[in-house]
Amino acid sequence: MPKRYANMHDALKTVFGHDDFRPGQEDVIDTILSGQNVLAVMPTGAGKSLCYQVPSLLLDGTTVVVSPLVALMDNQVAALRANGVAVSCIHSGQDRARNVEEWKRVSRGEADMLYLSPERLMTDRMLSAMAQIQPPLFVVDEAHCVSKWGPAFRPEYAQLSQLKSLFPNARVAAFTATADEGTRVDIAAQLFGGNGRMIVQGFDRPNLSLTVQPKVNRSAQLIDFMKGREGESGIVYALSRKNTEEHARALVAEGYTALPYHAGMPADVRFENQERFIAEDGIVMVATIAFGMGIDKPDIRFVYHVNLPSSLEAYYQEIGRAGRDGNPADTVLLYGLDDIRMRRQFITQEDSDQDHQLREHKRLDALLGYCEASTCRRQVLMAYFGETIPPCGSCDVCENPPDRIDATDAAIALFQAVQDTGERFGANHVIAVARGAETEKIRQFGHDQLPSHGTGERWGDGFFKSLVRQAIATGYLQVDMQRYGRLVVTDAGRKLVSGEGAFLMTEPKAPKPKRDRKRKVAPDLLDQADQELLAKLKGLRRDMARALGKPAFIIFSDATLIDMAQKRPLDRAQMLSVSGVGETKFERFGEAFLDAIN
Structure with a gap:
C-alpha cells in the first residue's frame, strides 16, 4: 500500500502522537531503513515496538512480525488499529474465516504489518504465500527464544533461521530485552549469519532499588513489605498456582486489593483481572510468570518475588516491569534452600540435552551469586550482562553493607x-x-x-x-x-x-528497613485538582475499554492521561499536543476526553 508519511518523525507524530523518540530508537530505525539486519537489545520500557512499527509505515510492502504469544499479538494489533495503522493478524485463537480474511487484506496490499506466530509462519503453505508478497522486513520479537544458549529457547523459533536464505532481499530485525553476550552472538548468527548490526542499549535501570532477603516466612515478609504501600500498584511473583492464590488471599485479608493470575484460571477471569490491574490504581497482581509480557502500565511501584526466578535474565525481565515511568520503584527477592532444590529439580526434569541442562545450572549459579553478593548488587547484575558501573548506593548491600x-x-x-x-x-x-x-x-x-x-x-x-x-x-x-x-x-x-x-x-543479620523512597507518582506530578481530573479520565477510559472489549491502555496510556490532566486541552489542536494522542486516536476518542476535561 502507498506510504503516507514523509519520514520517521512525521510517522511518529501523526500516528503515535509523540514529538520525540526515546534514546536509542532512532539508531535502530535508521539501521532498518538503510537495509541492514539488526539485533536490538533494549531494556523493558525502552519502546522497542516503535523501532519496527515506524519503519513498517515507511517501507513498501507488508512487514511480517513474529511474536510468541496470542495475547501479546492481540494487544499490539488492537493498539496499532486504535492508532489507525492497517495491520493484519493470523493465529490459532481466531476461526478460519477470520484468518482467511486477514490474509486477503495482506495479499491485496492493504496491510502495513502482519502478525504471526513462528509455528504459523514456518509452514510450507505460508512460506509459499510469503514468496508471492516478498515482505521487506521480518521482525522477530522476543528473539532470545531463538537461541539454544538462552534460558527460554523454543524449538519452533529455531526454524526462523531459514528466513534469510528464503528471502535474501528482506531485512531481519530481532528484538529482545534480555540476552547475555553468548546469547546475543548466537541470535545474530542464527537469524542473519552475523551479517548485520548489534545494538545493545544500557541494561541499567537506576530508578529500581534492588533487595534480596533470605526466606524466613514468605507470607509474613510480604505483608511486612506492603505496610505503607496502600494505593500502590505492584506485582508479586510466586512459583506455583497454589501459592499465587494463597498470597492473594493473605493480602486481601490485610485490606489490600489483590488479584491472582495464573494459567490454570478461566481465560475470561484472567482477562478481567489483567484489565483491572491496568486500568485501576492500587491493585496488586499476584501471579506466576504467565503474567507480565506486553503489559503497558508505567506506574508499577514494586515487583516482589516470593520465590527464586529461573535465571538472572528472567529476574531482570520481571523486575523490568516496575518503574517504567522513570520514577523510583522497589524490587525484592526472597529465596531459601527449598528454592534452590526446586530450581535444580526443574532443570533436571526438563526434556532437554545435557549441554542445555548444564547451561541452565550455570545460569542458576549466577543467580545464586547475585543473591549472596557482598558487594553492590547492581554491579553484579550489570556485570552479568557485560556492563561495568560504579556502586549504585541504592541497593540493599550499598545501604546496609554486610560484615x-x-x-x-x-x-x-x-x-x-x-x-x-x-x-x-x-x-x-x-x-x-x-x-x-x-x-x-x-x-x-x-x-x-x-x-x-x-x-x-x-x-x-x-x-x-x-x-x-x-x-x-x-x-x-x-x-x-x-x-x-x-x-x-x-x-x-x-x-x-x-x-x-x-x-x-x-554474616547473617536482620535487614534494616530501607530508607523512605518517594514512590507515589501522581502526587509528585499533579496538584489535587489535576489528580481529581486524572481519576475522572481513567474512569472514562475504563468504561470505553469495557464497551469495546479491549484493554484500557489501547485507548490511552497512563502517561498520556497524566499529560492530558496537566495540559487540560480545550480543542483539537491542543489535544494533539498531548503526548500519545495521534490523529486517528483523536478522531476515535478525543471528543469524549475533551468533554470530560471541559
Missing part, C-alpha cells in the same frame, strides 16, 4: 557432616547432625554416632542455613538433583576440610 566473617570452622563442621552421612541427605538433616540434634531420623541412621555429630553445636540453625546457601553460591557445595536434592561437597569444599584455605561468609 564478612571467617566461618572456616563452621564450614568444616558442616562439610564433614555432609561427608560422614554419605552425601545422601539434604540441608536440614546435615545441619541437624552438625548441631548435635537428637532427632528420630538421626537415631534411625545412627548418625548420632558419627564423628561430626555435634561439632557445630556453637552455631544456630539460621546461621547454618545461610552458610549452606553461601557455600552453594560460591561452589563449595552442590545440590545433586539426580539424587533428590542431596548435598555434595565439591573439590573446593574437600580442600577446605583438609585444611587448605579459609571460608569467608556474609
Whole structure:
C-alpha cells in the first residue's frame, strides 16, 4: 500500500502522537531503513515496538512480525488499529474465516504489518504465500527464544533461521530485552549469519532499588513489605498456582486489593483481572510468570518475588516491569534452600540435552551469586550482562553493607557432616547432625554416632542455613538433583576440610528497613485538582475499554492521561499536543476526553 508519511518523525507524530523518540530508537530505525539486519537489545520500557512499527509505515510492502504469544499479538494489533495503522493478524485463537480474511487484506496490499506466530509462519503453505508478497522486513520479537544458549529457547523459533536464505532481499530485525553476550552472538548468527548490526542499549535501570532477603516466612515478609504501600500498584511473583492464590488471599485479608493470575484460571477471569490491574490504581497482581509480557502500565511501584526466578535474565525481565515511568520503584527477592532444590529439580526434569541442562545450572549459579553478593548488587547484575558501573548506593548491600566473617570452622563442621552421612541427605538433616540434634531420623541412621555429630553445636540453625546457601553460591557445595536434592561437597569444599584455605561468609543479620523512597507518582506530578481530573479520565477510559472489549491502555496510556490532566486541552489542536494522542486516536476518542476535561 502507498506510504503516507514523509519520514520517521512525521510517522511518529501523526500516528503515535509523540514529538520525540526515546534514546536509542532512532539508531535502530535508521539501521532498518538503510537495509541492514539488526539485533536490538533494549531494556523493558525502552519502546522497542516503535523501532519496527515506524519503519513498517515507511517501507513498501507488508512487514511480517513474529511474536510468541496470542495475547501479546492481540494487544499490539488492537493498539496499532486504535492508532489507525492497517495491520493484519493470523493465529490459532481466531476461526478460519477470520484468518482467511486477514490474509486477503495482506495479499491485496492493504496491510502495513502482519502478525504471526513462528509455528504459523514456518509452514510450507505460508512460506509459499510469503514468496508471492516478498515482505521487506521480518521482525522477530522476543528473539532470545531463538537461541539454544538462552534460558527460554523454543524449538519452533529455531526454524526462523531459514528466513534469510528464503528471502535474501528482506531485512531481519530481532528484538529482545534480555540476552547475555553468548546469547546475543548466537541470535545474530542464527537469524542473519552475523551479517548485520548489534545494538545493545544500557541494561541499567537506576530508578529500581534492588533487595534480596533470605526466606524466613514468605507470607509474613510480604505483608511486612506492603505496610505503607496502600494505593500502590505492584506485582508479586510466586512459583506455583497454589501459592499465587494463597498470597492473594493473605493480602486481601490485610485490606489490600489483590488479584491472582495464573494459567490454570478461566481465560475470561484472567482477562478481567489483567484489565483491572491496568486500568485501576492500587491493585496488586499476584501471579506466576504467565503474567507480565506486553503489559503497558508505567506506574508499577514494586515487583516482589516470593520465590527464586529461573535465571538472572528472567529476574531482570520481571523486575523490568516496575518503574517504567522513570520514577523510583522497589524490587525484592526472597529465596531459601527449598528454592534452590526446586530450581535444580526443574532443570533436571526438563526434556532437554545435557549441554542445555548444564547451561541452565550455570545460569542458576549466577543467580545464586547475585543473591549472596557482598558487594553492590547492581554491579553484579550489570556485570552479568557485560556492563561495568560504579556502586549504585541504592541497593540493599550499598545501604546496609554486610560484615564478612571467617566461618572456616563452621564450614568444616558442616562439610564433614555432609561427608560422614554419605552425601545422601539434604540441608536440614546435615545441619541437624552438625548441631548435635537428637532427632528420630538421626537415631534411625545412627548418625548420632558419627564423628561430626555435634561439632557445630556453637552455631544456630539460621546461621547454618545461610552458610549452606553461601557455600552453594560460591561452589563449595552442590545440590545433586539426580539424587533428590542431596548435598555434595565439591573439590573446593574437600580442600577446605583438609585444611587448605579459609571460608569467608556474609554474616547473617536482620535487614534494616530501607530508607523512605518517594514512590507515589501522581502526587509528585499533579496538584489535587489535576489528580481529581486524572481519576475522572481513567474512569472514562475504563468504561470505553469495557464497551469495546479491549484493554484500557489501547485507548490511552497512563502517561498520556497524566499529560492530558496537566495540559487540560480545550480543542483539537491542543489535544494533539498531548503526548500519545495521534490523529486517528483523536478522531476515535478525543471528543469524549475533551468533554470530560471541559
